[in-house]
Amino acid sequence: MPPIKVKIxxxxxxxxxxxxxxxxxxxxxxxxxxxxxxxxxxxGAGKPKPxxxxxxxxxxxxxxAALDIFSRHGFRGATIDQIAEQAGMSKPNLLYYFPRxxxxxxxxxxxxxxxxxxxxxxxxxSGDPIPEIRSYIRRKLEMARDFPRESRLFANEMxxxxxxxxxxxxxxxxxxxxxKAKIILGWMDEGKLNRADPYHLIFAIWAxxxxxxxxxxxxxxxxxxxxxxxGRYEDAAHFLERLFMHGLQPRR
Amino acid sequence: MPPIKVKIxxxxxxxxxxxxxxxxxxxxxxxxxxxxxxxxxxxGAGKPKPxxxxxxxxxxxxxxAALDIFSRHGFRGATIDQIAEQAGMSKPNLLYYFPRxxxxxxxxxxxxxxxxxxxxxxxxxSGDPIPEIRSYIRRKLEMARDFPRESRLFANEMxxxxxxxxxxxxxxxxxxxxxKAKIILGWMDEGKLNRADPYHLIFAIWAxxxxxxxxxxxxxxxxxxxxxxxGRYEDAAHFLERLFMHGLQPRR
DNA sequence: CTAACGTTTTTCCAACTGGTCAAATTTCCG
DNA sequence: CGGAAATTTGACCAGTTGGAAAAACGTTAG
Numbered sequence: 187m188p189p190i191k192v193k194i195x196x197x198x199x200x201x202x203x204x205x206x207x208x209x210x211x212x213x214x215x216x217x218x219x220x221x222x223x224x225x226x227x228x229x230g231a232g233k234p235k236p237x238x239x240x241x242x243x244x245x246x247x248x249x250x251a252a253l254d255i256f257s258r259h260g261f262r263g264a265t266i267d268q269i270a271e272q273a274g275m276s277k278p279n280l281l282y283y284f285p286r287x288x289x290x291x292x293x294x295x296x297x298x299x300x301x302x303x304x305x306x307x308x309x310x311x312s313g314d315p316i317p318e319i320r321s322y323i324r325r326k327l328e329m330a331r332d333f334p335r336e337s338r339l340f341a342n343e344m345x346x347x348x349x350x351x352x353x354x355x356x357x358x359x360x361x362x363x364x365x366k367a368k369i370i371l372g373w374m375d376e377g378k379l380n381r382a383d384p385y386h387l388i389f390a391i392w393a394x395x396x397x398x399x400x401x402x403x404x405x406x407x408x409x410x411x412x413x414x415x416x417g418r419y420e421d422a423a424h425f426l427e428r429l430f431m432h433g434l435q436p437r438r
Numbered sequence: 439m440p441p442i443k444v445k446i447x448x449x450x451x452x453x454x455x456x457x458x459x460x461x462x463x464x465x466x467x468x469x470x471x472x473x474x475x476x477x478x479x480x481x482g483a484g485k486p487k488p489x490x491x492x493x494x495x496x497x498x499x500x501x502x503a504a505l506d507i508f509s510r511h512g513f514r515g516a517t518i519d520q521i522a523e524q525a526g527m528s529k530p531n532l533l534y535y536f537p538r539x540x541x542x543x544x545x546x547x548x549x550x551x552x553x554x555x556x557x558x559x560x561x562x563x564s565g566d567p568i569p570e571i572r573s574y575i576r577r578k579l580e581m582a583r584d585f586p587r588e589s590r591l592f593a594n595e596m597x598x599x600x601x602x603x604x605x606x607x608x609x610x611x612x613x614x615x616x617x618k619a620k621i622i623l624g625w626m627d628e629g630k631l632n633r634a635d636p637y638h639l640i641f642a643i644w645a646x647x648x649x650x651x652x653x654x655x656x657x658x659x660x661x662x663x664x665x666x667x668x669g670r671y672e673d674a675a676h677f678l679e680r681l682f683m684h685g686l687q688p689r690r
Numbered sequence: 691c692t693a694a695c696g697t698t699t700t701t702c703c704a705a706c707t708g709g710t711c712a713a714a715t716t717t718c719c720g
Numbered sequence: 721c722g723g724a725a726a727t728t729t730g731a732c733c734a735g736t737t738g739g740a741a742a743a744a745c746g747t748t749a750g
């Protein structure tokens with residue numbers, strides 16, 4: 187019997203390019219002409235306005251480019267010029283769509299979060315523990331493979347001490363993890379999983395999967411030309427499945 | 439019988455402050471007066487010169503401060519001014535000891551690497567597999583706890599694509615991992631460990647342990663006030679030990 | 691066609707950046 | 721002590737950075 191081959195879903199083809207996760211619709215273009223306005227209405231919460239085709243396109247170009255740059259150099263290390271060039275437009279042109287560097291960054295991050303946490307959200311208390319966890323690991327690994335820039339953007343923010351998302355970590359994220367930890371604990375109580383700290387289990391899943399995005403250079407360098415190719419995600423999936431299920435110690 | 443409490447060695451006391459890993463002695467101070475010199479001798483490899491007390495002290499102050507700044511903001515995101523201020527001296531003064539920003543960074547990284555890889559180097563083929571791996575995990579976790587800035591510095595370099603250390607990754611690091619992977623494979627052949635890809639095993643150990651340094655903010659935010667305190671490393675050690683040894687699936 | 695709007699470009703600026711240099715100050719050593 | 725060497729400082733500089741302003745250009749509905 188051949189070893190169980192863990193199938194992880196095919197990556198999107200290059201012809202159908204992976205689109206940026208962060209596509210949250212948002213405020214309309216910040217118009218110079220409207221600069222002083224909105225002060226009377228408290229939080230500037232007029233009607234969202236329908237966004238023209240050009241606006242949508244250009245904003246997407248910018249966010250796509252910004253993701254590239256921010257994910258490699260972090261917030262401080264990235265420059266508007268770099269992003270503008272990558273997006274194929276001039277700096278003032280870019281600033282016409284996003285008034286400040288920070289605005290771009292924040293849009294990226296907030297657009298990212300929902301998708302980023304989706305796999306964990308989907309973990310279902312009524313499901314079978316083992317398949318649920320296996321599938322969570324697999325989905326997380328797929329995200330590392332298909333959205334490595336998003337992963338690195340997030341990692342960069344963490345390394346800086348998360349100054350821009352700390353509230354969300356202590357709020358939404360903690361709440362979600364608390365909830366799922368409770369579910370996992372329940373499974374353990376039923377004897378369907380070995381007893382272990384559910385929080386650290388979640389950390390371990392995050393760490394091992396995101397590692398393949400964040401430390402990609404290192405992974406590829408160490409695996410070398412032959413083993414570091416496209417197959418490495420299959421290998422990783424297979425390995426992680428066995429690690430999380432059975433560990434290393436043989437049953438004597 | 440109480441659950442086995444994994445002991446991880448005590449952190450250095452605050453009174454005996456953790457010294458920077460990177461303390462490689464190196465070139466003497468780059469003297470303005472000697473600027474043009476050294477061109478005749480090929481690589482400027484005169485005698486290393488003994489370094490005065492002040493030189494050692496100031497260089498250490500600078501490296502210590504630089505580690506703080508670089509590890510949070512990456513190379514591009516860090517400024518000499520920040521480092522100088524953190525080190526309690528003026529920018530020109532700092533530049534008297536290290537002629538360029540990059541010099542500081544490189545010294546930091548090269549001084550770090552040896553120590554960073556020491557735990558893996560120590561993994562011994564003639565030892566018992568299970569204790570060897572357990573102890574490797576423990577040591578790695580201790581390093582994440584005691585040298586989080588070093589871990590973050592390294593992570594930052596990886597996120598940027600490792601432009602300054604890629605050679606070392608493909609050279610020394612790959613060689614070391616290849617060697618240890620062979621040892622682990624040997625152990626598996628003897629039936630002393632469950633069969634699994636040794637490269638991905640090493641990645642998993644790196645990822646899970648370094649996570650506690652690199653994503654420290656997140657870990658603390660999610661664990662909350664009560665569980666995120668100093669005990670979290672004990673909990674992590676305990677969890678990782680069980681995960682890597684036995685996995686999650688109960689033996690039916 | 692044209693006025694009104696949305697978009698793009700050119701020009702500009704003040705703050706910050708990495709780095710230099712000579713002068714002033716301190717330390718070291720006989 | 722006295723002077724040479726080592727160290728520190730203040731002034732400076734050229735290039736980059738985030739961003740503002742306004743003029744120029746394009747598009748489209750009437």
